[in-house]
Amino acid sequence: MKIFCLLFVIAATAGTVFFYGCARSNEPTLTLNKKPDGKTLVVYYSQSANQNTKIVAEWILQQTGGDFFEIEMLTPYPDSYNAVLEASKQHNEAGILPEIRPFNKDISDYDLIFIGSPIWYGTYAPPVGTFLASADWTDKTLVPFCTHGGGGSGKFYSDLAAACPGAKLLDGLAVRGSNVVERMLRRSTAHKESPDIVVEWLNQIIR
Ligand SMILES: Cc1cc2nc3c(=O)[nH]c(=O)nc-3n(C[C@H](O)[C@H](O)[C@H](O)COP(=O)(O)O)c2cc1C
Numbered sequence: 001m002k003i004f005c006l007l008f009v010i011a012a013t014a015g016t017v018f019f020y021g022c023a024r025s026n027e028p029t030l031t032l033n034k035k036p037d038g039k040t041l042v043v044y045y046s047q048s049a050n051q052n053t054k055i056v057a058e059w060i061l062q063q064t065g066g067d068f069f070e071i072e073m074l075t076p077y078p079d080s081y082n083a084v085l086e087a088s089k090q091h092n093e094a095g096i097l098p099e100i101r102p103f104n105k106d107i108s109d110y111d112l113i114f115i116g117s118p119i120w121y122g123t124y125a126p127p128v129g130t131f132l133a134s135a136d137w138t139d140k141t142l143v144p145f146c147t148h149g150g151g152g153s154g155k156f157y158s159d160l161a162a163a164c165p166g167a168k169l170l171d172g173l174a175v176r177g178s179n180v181v182e183r184m185l186r187r188s189t190a191h192k193e194s195p196d197i198v199v200e201w202l203n204q205i206i207r
Pocket residue numbers: 045046047048049050051052053054081084085088117118119120121122123147148149150151152154176177178
């Protein structure tokens with residue numbers, strides 16, 4: 001009986017260690033071929049409780065290094081999903097740029113700028129529009145990334161190009177938000193994204 005109990009304790013401990021080892025592993029298995037030249041900035045807006053876009057932004061920063069800036073509204077959207085739908089629709093339709101916490105550094109110092117947004121109504125979220133309107137993008141290299149609910153990147157890239165005249169745009173990354181969350185919660189093995197998706201993408205655009 002004692003031996004049985006001992007074996008049980010050993011098995012349970014090993015199982016726990018294995019589980020936590022897996023659960024904590026959020027490291028990419030792929031390697032970045034080349035770090036970006038110059039100074040990099042990763043900017044993002046993320047609204048939902050899952051913080052899908054923030055997670056992808058962190059995966060990018062993990063690879064590129066550089067500065068990180070979260071776009072935050074001075075008066076955030078309400079927490080309820082329906083209220084966000086309504087308020088952001090009004091902003092979109094009326095072309096309202098909601099006030100955000102200012103970015104206190106100089107955009108002209110950066111050589112490569114990643115811009116991330118959830119896809120809302122087929123494009124970037126209004127607070128991202130506020131950020132874009134706050135700087136001169138001439139000759140800057142911009143890299144869009146987004147998370148979405150299944151509709152893909154929509155008009156994000158073309159709207160970004162229109163909002164940032166004179167900028168050079170590199171190919172963007174669009175990730176289904178629920179797949180990011182599945183990854184973080186380790187719930188599903190069928191549909192989950194890992195930081196590898198970011199490394200694969202960066203290896204294509206940074207040469
Ligand atoms: C106001 C609103 C509008 C949305 N519009 C779209 C859309 O047009 N297409 C789409 O695929 N997903 C849409 N979604 C889903 C979000 O893009 C998706 O959940 C995203 O991953 C959320 O990112 P976050 O966690 O960083 O906020 C919308 C969500 C909200 C709240």
